[in-house]
Amino acid sequence: MNKCPNCGARVYSKDRYCQYCKTEVARPRPIEKDQSQITYRSYHYDSSKSEIQSINDTGSIIWGIIGFLFPIIGLLIYMIWHTSKPKNAQKAGLGALIGFIAQVVGLSILPVFSFFRIFRIFP
Numbered sequence: 185m186n187k188c189p190n191c192g193a194r195v196y197s198k199d200r201y202c203q204y205c206k207t208e209v210a211r212p213r214p215i216e217k218d219q220s221q222i223t224y225r226s227y228h229y230d231s232s233k234s235e236i237q238s239i240n241d242t243g244s245i246i247w248g249i250i251g252f253l254f255p256i257i258g259l260l261i262y263m264i265w266h267t268s269k270p271k272n273a274q275k276a277g278l279g280a281l282i283g284f285i286a287q288v289v290g291l292s293i294l295p296v297f298s299f300f301r302i303f304r305i306f307p
Contacts, residue, residue, distance in 0.1 A: 242271065253283065258276040
């Protein structure tokens with residue numbers, strides 16, 4: 185609560201005028217911040233570009249390797265992060281796709297080599 189500079193009456197901080205003498209009360213002005221860049225948790229909002237980008241979305245090859253070695257985990261990472269961290273999600277999804285194709289090709293070629301090995305076609 186403030187006091188009126190004219191009559192000395194109590195003035196609430198939200199009031200613009202004194203209730204008794206109707207004198208305009210100087211209110212403290214809010215601090216003006218630069219609204220071009222505001223940081224919230226792990227997201228960076230740049231109003232000049234009007235888009236939200238995650239600070240930790242680097243698109244590291246590590247996510248591709250994890251997706252390749254464990255395609256189901258890579259697919260889950262892609263489905264969870266495809267909106268919040270699109271670069272990481274893309275690497276994990278691509279690694280999962282390549283890993284899945286490699287497993288299918290490997291498992292389809294394995295019986296052929298086993299067949300040749302059993303019948304001693306290849307030494």
